[in-house]
Amino acid sequence: MRLRSAALAASAVSLALAAPLTAEEVPLPPYPETRSGDVVETLFGEEIADPYRWLEADVRNDADVAAWVEQQSKFTDAYLKALPGNDWFKARIGALLDYERFGIPQKAGEYYFYTRNTGLQNxxxxxxxxxxxxxxxLLIDPNTWADDGATALAGWxxxxxxxxxxxxxxxGGTDWRIIRVLDTRTGQPLEDEIRWAKFTGISWLGNEGFFYSRFPEPEEGQDFQALNYNQAVYYHKLGTPQSEDRMVFATPEHPERGHGLGVSDDGRWGFVISSLGTDAKYEVHVIDLEDRSGKWDAKPLVTGFENAWNPIDTIGTKAFFVTNKDAPRYRIVTTDLSAPTPTWTTIVPETEQPIDGASIVGDKLIVTYLKDATTRAAVYDLQGKALDDIExxxxxxxxxxxxxxxxxxxFYTFTSFNRPGTIYRLNVDTGETSTFAEPELTFDPARFVTEQKFYTSKDGTRVPMFIVRRNDVTGPAPTLLYGYGGFDISLTPGFSAARMAWLEAGGVFALANIRGGGEYGKAWHDAGRLHNKQNVFDDFIAAGEYLKANGYTTPNGLAIQGGSNxxxxxxxxxxxxxxxxxxxxAAVGVMDMLRFDRWTAGxxxxxxxGYPSKDTDFKVLRAYSPYHNIRSGVDYPAMLVTTADTxxxxxxxxxxxYAAALQAADVGDKPHLIRIETRAGHGSGKPTDKAIEEGADVxxxxxxxxxxxxxxDGAASE
Structure with a gap:
C-alpha cells in the first residue's frame, strides 16, 4: 500500500475534541402526527392490531403515504443536521472514499473489462x-445517465x-433491470433492449445472443410491490425484438420456482439452476447447446430441491460441481454429462473449513475456504490433488x-477492515503473482488493529467476533456492533469508508459472526433460522454483553447496526x-414478520x-416480530430507522x-426517527454522494x- 501523502502520516498534531451536545441541546419537538387505523385481525386465535397498515401503500401512488414521508423526512433531517458530528463524518467519509478503485478484471478473447472509479464518481x-x-x-460511463447519479451499471x-x-x-435502486448491448470495438450501442429482467445473470451463446431470466410484466402501478412469480429463462438473438425471444425454461405449473441459466466456458453446455426460495436447495437441468437449431431439451441432472449444486465448469463432457449433499461444509464432485444417468465422484472432499467458491483456471482448480470467517485459498489439479496454498x-x-x-x-482481490481492495494477477502455471491495481490511500492502515475474539452465547455456543480499533485506543470507547445472521450469508472482513471514519474518531467497530450465516456451513445456518431464529438474537445480545463486560465499550456507549435481515x-x-x-x-429491515411474504421477493x-400462514411458524414469528413487540412503558435507546422509497x-x-409504532409508544424521551432516501433502493446502485450523506447522518x-x-474539524484524528 502507498500513502497518497507522506505528510498525512508524518503529521502528529493532536486535534481538539469537541464535547458532544447533550440531548437537551438538540431539542426534539413533538413527532409529526401519524394517523392510527383500526385494523385488527384474528390470527390463530389471537387478535393482532395493525394500526399503520395504510403505510404499506406505495409512496409513488398514494398521496397520504407521500405526505407522511415528506413530514417525517423534514423532521428527521432537521434533527440530524443539528448534530455536531454530522459535518465531520461527511467530510471524513468523503475524504476516505476519494481514492482510485478498480473492479476485478474479466477476460474475454483478447479483451479485459473492469470498472474504475476515480474516487468520488457517483x-x-x-x-x-x-x-x-x-x-x-472508457466503454460505459453511467454517470451520464441521470442528473442525480441514481442510474447505475448493475452488471455486464x-x-x-x-x-x-x-x-x-x-x-433508482430498483431490482428491475434493463439489458442493453454494445459493440466493444466501437463503443456503439445496438438496438437490442430487454425489459422486466430481475434476479438474472447474462450468459452468452457465442456472439449470437444470450440467455437471461425475467418475470411477466406487472400490472400498472405494481412494479415495486407485486409478488414475483413465474420467472422464466429466455434466449435473446441479437438484432431481434424482445417479443421474439424464445422461452427456454419455465415451470408454469410451479410459479413459485425461480430459474437461471449459465453457459459453460466452452459454450457447449447450459445449466438451468432452479430454486424455491433462498435456501441452497436446487434442481439442475442440462442443455446440450451444440444444437444451434434451437432444439434445446433441458434434461434433468439433479431433482428434488434437497441440496446445493453449484456448477463450476466443464471440460468436454465432464462437469464439475460444488455441493453440500452428504457434506454440510461442501465438497467438489464431477459427473459425465454423456452418461445416461449421473454418477457423482468426489475429487475434493469436505473439510472442517467450508468451501466458499471454486473455479477452473488453466488446468488447475482454485478453491476458496472460510477459516473462522476469513479467506483461505488453495490450488488443486483437476483430479483433486492438493498442490499449493495461495498466500x-x-x-x-x-x-x-x-x-x-x-x-x-x-485475477483476485484482497481486502480487510483497514485495507481497501487490491487487485492481483495470478498465473496458476508458474505461481507468479503481480499487482494489477493498488489504491493510494488517504490514511495509514498500520494505525488500526484487528483482533478476533470468541465469546459464549446464551446456550454455550462459541461465536467469533472481529474487533477493530485505532492502535492508540486502549481503553473503553464507544463501540459500533454490526450483525446479520441469516440466509447462509457470511460476514467477512472488508473495507468501509464509513466504518473507517468511526475508527478515526476513536470509536471501536465490532463484527459478530452470529448463527444464521454461512461462516461454518449448513449447521451454522440451520441453527439460526426458522424455529431457531432466537439463537441469532441471543448471539448478538451476547456479543454486546461481551463488549461491555470486557472493557471494549463504555457503559453507555454501545451502538448496534444491521441492514435488511x-x-x-x-x-x-x-x-x-x-x-x-x-x-x-435498523436499515431497510424486515419489521413486520406476519406480512413479509406479501410483497415482491418476500x-x-x-x-x-417460515410461513406466517402456518400455526407453528406464526407463533415463532409473532414472538420476535419487531413491529408487534415494541414494549411500551420501557425506555428504549435512541433509534434511527433508515429505508428508501424505491x-x-x-x-x-x-x-x-415500525417507525410510526415506535413514535406512538411510550418508550422514553430519546429520539426514534426514520430517514427515507429518495431515488434509492435496497442498497445496490446507490450513488456515492447519497452514500456519503447517509453514512454521515447515521x-x-x-x-x-x-x-x-x-x-x-474535517481532518483525521491522530
Whole structure:
C-alpha cells in the first residue's frame, strides 16, 4: 500500500475534541402526527392490531403515504443536521472514499473489462483494454445517465470473444433491470433492449445472443410491490425484438420456482439452476447447446430441491460441481454429462473449513475456504490433488479467481477492515503473482488493529467476533456492533469508508459472526433460522454483553447496526434488551414478520423465517416480530430507522409502520426517527454522494448517543 501523502502520516498534531451536545441541546419537538387505523385481525386465535397498515401503500401512488414521508423526512433531517458530528463524518467519509478503485478484471478473447472509479464518481465507469498492457478505453460511463447519479451499471457480461457486451441498467435502486448491448470495438450501442429482467445473470451463446431470466410484466402501478412469480429463462438473438425471444425454461405449473441459466466456458453446455426460495436447495437441468437449431431439451441432472449444486465448469463432457449433499461444509464432485444417468465422484472432499467458491483456471482448480470467517485459498489439479496454498497474508477476504480452462490467468482481490481492495494477477502455471491495481490511500492502515475474539452465547455456543480499533485506543470507547445472521450469508472482513471514519474518531467497530450465516456451513445456518431464529438474537445480545463486560465499550456507549435481515436483527434485539443498547440503526429491515411474504421477493424468505400462514411458524414469528413487540412503558435507546422509497426488495412499508409504532409508544424521551432516501433502493446502485450523506447522518446520530467525541474539524484524528 502507498500513502497518497507522506505528510498525512508524518503529521502528529493532536486535534481538539469537541464535547458532544447533550440531548437537551438538540431539542426534539413533538413527532409529526401519524394517523392510527383500526385494523385488527384474528390470527390463530389471537387478535393482532395493525394500526399503520395504510403505510404499506406505495409512496409513488398514494398521496397520504407521500405526505407522511415528506413530514417525517423534514423532521428527521432537521434533527440530524443539528448534530455536531454530522459535518465531520461527511467530510471524513468523503475524504476516505476519494481514492482510485478498480473492479476485478474479466477476460474475454483478447479483451479485459473492469470498472474504475476515480474516487468520488457517483457510479463506476466500465473500461476495456485490447490486451492487458494496452491503454484503457472508457466503454460505459453511467454517470451520464441521470442528473442525480441514481442510474447505475448493475452488471455486464462480454460475449465469448469480447467484441460485444451486454449490460444491465438499474434506475433508482430498483431490482428491475434493463439489458442493453454494445459493440466493444466501437463503443456503439445496438438496438437490442430487454425489459422486466430481475434476479438474472447474462450468459452468452457465442456472439449470437444470450440467455437471461425475467418475470411477466406487472400490472400498472405494481412494479415495486407485486409478488414475483413465474420467472422464466429466455434466449435473446441479437438484432431481434424482445417479443421474439424464445422461452427456454419455465415451470408454469410451479410459479413459485425461480430459474437461471449459465453457459459453460466452452459454450457447449447450459445449466438451468432452479430454486424455491433462498435456501441452497436446487434442481439442475442440462442443455446440450451444440444444437444451434434451437432444439434445446433441458434434461434433468439433479431433482428434488434437497441440496446445493453449484456448477463450476466443464471440460468436454465432464462437469464439475460444488455441493453440500452428504457434506454440510461442501465438497467438489464431477459427473459425465454423456452418461445416461449421473454418477457423482468426489475429487475434493469436505473439510472442517467450508468451501466458499471454486473455479477452473488453466488446468488447475482454485478453491476458496472460510477459516473462522476469513479467506483461505488453495490450488488443486483437476483430479483433486492438493498442490499449493495461495498466500494471502493477514486476516481478510479474497474474491474473484475467475478464469477459463486452458488459460492460466486469473485475477483476485484482497481486502480487510483497514485495507481497501487490491487487485492481483495470478498465473496458476508458474505461481507468479503481480499487482494489477493498488489504491493510494488517504490514511495509514498500520494505525488500526484487528483482533478476533470468541465469546459464549446464551446456550454455550462459541461465536467469533472481529474487533477493530485505532492502535492508540486502549481503553473503553464507544463501540459500533454490526450483525446479520441469516440466509447462509457470511460476514467477512472488508473495507468501509464509513466504518473507517468511526475508527478515526476513536470509536471501536465490532463484527459478530452470529448463527444464521454461512461462516461454518449448513449447521451454522440451520441453527439460526426458522424455529431457531432466537439463537441469532441471543448471539448478538451476547456479543454486546461481551463488549461491555470486557472493557471494549463504555457503559453507555454501545451502538448496534444491521441492514435488511440485519435490520430485523436490530429491531428484535432492541425490543428484547433495550437496557443493553444505547443507540441503534435498523436499515431497510424486515419489521413486520406476519406480512413479509406479501410483497415482491418476500415470499422467498419463508426458507429462513417460515410461513406466517402456518400455526407453528406464526407463533415463532409473532414472538420476535419487531413491529408487534415494541414494549411500551420501557425506555428504549435512541433509534434511527433508515429505508428508501424505491426499495422493492424489502418494501419501505416495513420501516414506515415500525417507525410510526415506535413514535406512538411510550418508550422514553430519546429520539426514534426514520430517514427515507429518495431515488434509492435496497442498497445496490446507490450513488456515492447519497452514500456519503447517509453514512454521515447515521454515524453522527450514533456518535451523539454513545458519547463518541469527533475531532473539531474535517481532518483525521491522530
Amino acid at each position: 457510479q463506476s465507469p466500465l473500461y476495456v483494454r485490447h490486451g492487458l498492457d494496452a491503454e484503457p478505453r 457480461e462480454p460475449s465469448q470473444n469480447g467484441t460485444l457486451l451486454a449490460y444491465a441498467v438499474q434506475d 494471502l497474508g493477514e486476516l481478510g477476504t479474497a474474491g474473484g479467481f475467475g478464469g477459463k480452462p486452458g488459460d492460466p490467468e486469473t 440485519g435490520g430485523l436483527l436490530v429491531g428484535a434485539v432492541v425490543n428484547q434488551r433495550p437496557d443493553l443498547i444505547d443507540a441503534a440503526n 415470499r422467498y424468505w419463508v426458507d429462513d423465517y 426499495d422493492d426488495r424489502v418494501v419501505p412499508g416495513h420501516s414506515f409502520k 454515524l453522527g446520530f450514533l456518535a451523539h448517543w454513545t458519547g463518541l467525541a469527533v475531532p473539531a
